[in-house]
Amino acid sequence: MRLRTFLVRGxxxxxxxxxxxxxxxxxDDDGGxxxxxxxxxxxxxxxxxxxxxxxxxxxxxxxALTSIAEDATDKEAAAAFVDPFETYVKDLRAxxxxxxxxAAHDQILSQLTDALKELKxxxxxxxxxxxxxxxxxxxxxxxxxxxxxxxxxxxxxxxxTFSSDTGG
Numbered sequence: 001m002r003l004r005t006f007l008v009r010g011x012x013x014x015x016x017x018x019x020x021x022x023x024x025x026x027x028d029d030d031g032g033x034x035x036x037x038x039x040x041x042x043x044x045x046x047x048x049x050x051x052x053x054x055x056x057x058x059x060x061x062x063x064a065l066t067s068i069a070e071d072a073t074d075k076e077a078a079a080a081f082v083d084p085f086e087t088y089v090k091d092l093r094a095x096x097x098x099x100x101x102x103a104a105h106d107q108i109l110s111q112l113t114d115a116l117k118e119l120k121x122x123x124x125x126x127x128x129x130x131x132x133x134x135x136x137x138x139x140x141x142x143x144x145x146x147x148x149x150x151x152x153x154x155x156x157x158x159x160x161t162f163s164s165d166t167g168g
Contacts, residue, residue: 041096041097041098041099042098043098043144043145043147043148044148044151044152045095045096046095046096046097046098046101046105046145046148047145047148047149047152047155047160047162048152048154048155049091049092049094049095050092050095050160051149051152051154051155051158051160052091052154053088053091053092053094053095054088054158054160055154055157055158056087056088056091057084057087057088057091058158060083060084060087060088061081061084063084064080064081064083064084065080067080068080074122074123074124074125075122077125078118078119078120078121078122078123078124078125079119079122080125081119081125081128082116082119082120085112085115085116085119085128085131086116088112089109089112089113089116092105092108092109092112093109100138100141101137101141101145103135104135104136104137107135108134108135111130111131111132111133112131114127114131115127115128115130115131137162139163141162142162142163143163145162146161146162146163149161149162
């Protein structure tokens with residue numbers, strides 16, 4: 001495996017999918033606390049869990065990425081990403097999306113779960129790039145989630161946006 005190529009692709013994925021990798025440029029100094037439980041399906045409760053989970057995932061993803069030896073096999077590289085993906089899936093399962101966000105949320109979980117299965121099987125770790133594709137969400141819903149995210153410090157710190165027009 002060419003780690004340098006993988007690292008570049010990881011950085012590109014981070015830039016292209018900020019809602020899924022909110023922690024890529026963020027600075028989270030709360031020691032990796034677990035994502036809070038959602039009391040309801042409100043926008044605010046949903047983005048709170050989503051942003052916290054994304055920040056943690058971004059940090060864990062890059063820790064795993066930097067831990068992979070340059071001469072690592074695909075199987076060794078895949079193993080490095082199992083824990084970050086497992087934690088992310090677990091944290092996102094705790095989120096209770098608003099009804100009109102549920103389909104997109106379920107799609108994200110499905111993609112991440114499929115990638116996790118592939119990683120656990122030791123398959124090529126590049127499968128994660130497909131899992132990090134953001135589903136399309138209606139512009140009005142995205143704007144509403146962005147408004148909630150603008151009031152949440154984890155979302156602000158992680159640079160999370162739910163709009164598809166992120167300039168990248």
